[in-house]
Amino acid sequence: MSCKVLEELEEVIRRRIEERNPESYTYRLYSSGIPHIARKVGEEAVEAAVAAIAEGRERLAEEAADLLYHLLVLLNAAGLSLRDVCNVLEKRRK
Ligand SMILES: N=c1c2ncn([C@@H]3O[C@H](COP(=O)(O)OP(=O)(O)OP(=O)(O)O)[C@@H](O)[C@H]3O)c2ncn1[C@@H]1O[C@H](COP(=O)(O)O)[C@@H](O)[C@H]1O
Structure with missing residues (x-):
């Protein structure tokens, strides 16, 4: 299974988090911690x-x-990454 735009989005998310730019919604969301992100x-x-x-x-x-x-x-x-999720889906494939 592959979805180019999802893979690209995952990469942008990774970069925004690395950059630690407080103007980035992604970085602010990431910084809010897992319980808050999970609620979102x-x-x-x-x-x-x-x-x-x-x-x-x-x-x-x-x-x-x-x-x-x-x-x-x-x-x-x-x-975790999209790859980890894809691995699970691939294992479940009948
Ligand atoms: N795909 C998205 C995306 N989808 C949704 N959202 C944001 O998710 C938020 C959800 O809206 P809500 O009304 O639920 O929440 P809110 O009130 O704005 O925010 P909260 O304080 O409740 O978290 C909005 O602010 C949307 O802009 C996204 N923000 C970013 N991206 C992608 O992430 C990339 C990096 O974005 P930045 O981190 O902002 O540079 C962008 O180029 C986009 O490709």
Whole structure:
């Protein structure tokens, strides 16, 4: 499985965190710690679920993008990468 834009986004996230630029939302989110980032992921997941039920496909795509971005920041903060997730998915493949 490969998704170029996700891999590129993961790289941008990694760079923003390395740069420690306080103007970067990514760096500020990362600095807030895993419990806060995890809460944001939960909120974005709920927003995506609500969009799926009541707001239409376009809103769902936007909320899913927010969710994926926040999930990538959470993975980074936890010392994991998209590759680790892909490895799990590959092992599960039937
Ligand atoms: N893909 C995203 C992305 N998706 C969502 N968001 C931000 O996530 C936030 C979510 O909005 P919310 O209303 O839930 O939260 P908020 O009130 O703004 O912020 P909180 O204080 O609640 O955390 C918004 O500020 C969005 O701008 C993102 N911010 C950054 N990126 C990517 O990350 C890259 C680096 O961004 P910077 O770190 O800002 O340079 C960018 O080039 C983009 O590619």
